[in-house]
Amino acid sequence: MNGQPTDIELIRQVLREDNPQAFEKLMQRYTPQVYGAAIRLMKDNDNAAEVTQMAFVQAYKQLSSWRGENFGAWVTIIANHIALRLLEKEKRRQQVQLDENTDLPDEPYNEQKEEQIISLEQAIAALPEQDRFIIEQHYYHNIPLADIARRLNQTENNIKVRLFRIRERLKKKLDS
Secondary structure, three states: OOOOOOOOHHHHHHHHOOOOOHHEEEEEEEHHHHHHHHHHHHHOHHHHHHHHHHHHHHHHHHHHHOOOOOOHHHHHHHHHHHHHHHHHHHHHHHHHHHHHHHOOOOOOOHHHHHHHHHHHHHHOOOOHHHHHHHHHHHHHOOHHHHHHHOOOOOOHHHHHHHHHHHHHHHHHHHHE
């Protein structure tokens, strides 16, 4: 590698000689790669920089467990795991905030209504894929019919008719 020490040589220097400058060279070599992976997941410069830093700290601590594979790939995998854990943690934090801000229902629990909801969800799950897609997009995700029509290469009127027919089939299924 044009006179520069290989990754293995640098890692040996870190492990055997306790040479932090050797690890700094590894960081300089692989920071762009690790940061690139982190930014793709985090979508934020500060968070990606933090993930990159955490990945190198963890790699340094776990260097003795490195098995000789590609160091850049190894530290990138560490960064991906850290980023995914942070994203999951943030998602849980936001969910807790939503749960705390959610008002309790005004009506008491009704077992019959619960059974109807379960039956409806099962009936929707049993629909053909495209019909289920239309129902889920329109009712669960509040996607306008024009957008659903565009995604399915159909007219908006066609989607309205299909939606009506799907609802009728669901009603019949639930009534039986």
